[in-house]
Amino acid sequence: MSEQAEAPKTLLITLTGKDRPGVTSTIFRTLSHAGVEVLDLEQIVLRRRLVLGVLVTAPRDWKKLRDEVAAAAEELGMQVEIERGTGDNKARREGRCHVTVIGSPLKASAVSAITGRIADAGANIDRIVRMARYPVTAIEFHVSGIATDRLRTSLVEEATKLGVDVAVQPASLIRHSQRLIVMDVDSTLVQGEVIEMLAAHAGCEAEVAAVTEQAMRGELDFEESLRSRVALLKGVPEAAIDAVYESIQLNPGARTLVRTLRRLGYRFALVSGGFSQITDRIAADLGIHYSHANELEVKDGVLTGEIVGDVVDRAGKASALRRFAVDVGVPESAVIAIGDGANDLDMLNAAGLGIAYNAKPVVQAAADTAVNVPYLDAIMYLLGITREEIEAADAAAGIVTPAPPV
Structure with missing residues (x-):
């Protein structure tokens, strides 16, 4: 029969x-x-x-x-x-993945182009779910019938033309497991570059900013450029570090991101080419579990223009990520790395999911996905968490979820 x-x-x-x-x-x-x-x-x-x-x-x-x-x-x-x-529905085809599209606004023409590319690839959209409606629109497509890497290549190219963000991730249990989030600090977790803020106290902010920009684009050796910039800080009073810390602004959604994912058992780490005198305090403020950065040398209450120990560079960031993953007890495939500069590339490549956040072109081209909206908590939509779930969890804790400025 x-x-x-x-x-x-x-x-x-x-x-x-x-x-x-x-x-x-x-x-x-x-x-x-x-x-x-x-x-x-x-x-x-x-x-x-x-x-x-x-x-x-x-x-x-x-x-x-x-x-x-x-x-x-x-x-x-x-x-x-x-x-x-x-009979029942046919079993979903192999090659299952989640495609998250984020736009501000998300126009019908963009959805048409993305879904057209999925169809052209011979894949099928099995389900569509809205993840958020403000301050961005985020839609998740459950897709089957195509290899994740092949679809990602096609959709990222299309997203760049459309001016929307697209993330393509394999459908697996890892998405529901305990994970480790490893973040860069300057221009990722916080707005601006700490070294430039310190340089303002030495009267050389423009000079340092120009070198920083070249280093983040990958045009200069990071360690060499960092040491040359730090040398310009010689003689700056130690009190300037406190003043810079007090002036730091977190990127919109940073506290919401950390607060929400900590509730789910996620662990967090800051891995920075900046300075531990700043990053350790940020970690303590946000309840972040690990922090690894360079240490500015201080003698007699002033900066010497030197760094204590080895420089945390591209390789150092990736090494720290692996060390923290072992300590947490998760595989590298369960690590999410977020960064914006060329010195983050090794770290992004080492993670199971590397996210270029408002990043330089060289970083966006190399990362698994890019998020270019100015809201750090939009990253949670890539993890299958909806805006409604975030707000409901905050409300249960007596917190009003901040609405990031549009």
């Missing part, structure tokens, strides 16, 4: 109309009278319009059930379609 002949007869019921309490319960009360088995169920509500899809086994007298469901729908003022067929 063929597989199709063995498959049970089924009914697909699709109900649409204005949402109100009791719609779903009324339909299932009707179905319960026929003793059918529920095989699949999906329901969404868009601007108070409900779409309910139910797949059930077909009873012997399926026409009687069809008429009863139609009568119940009419009472509810809903439209209904009932289609008789065979």
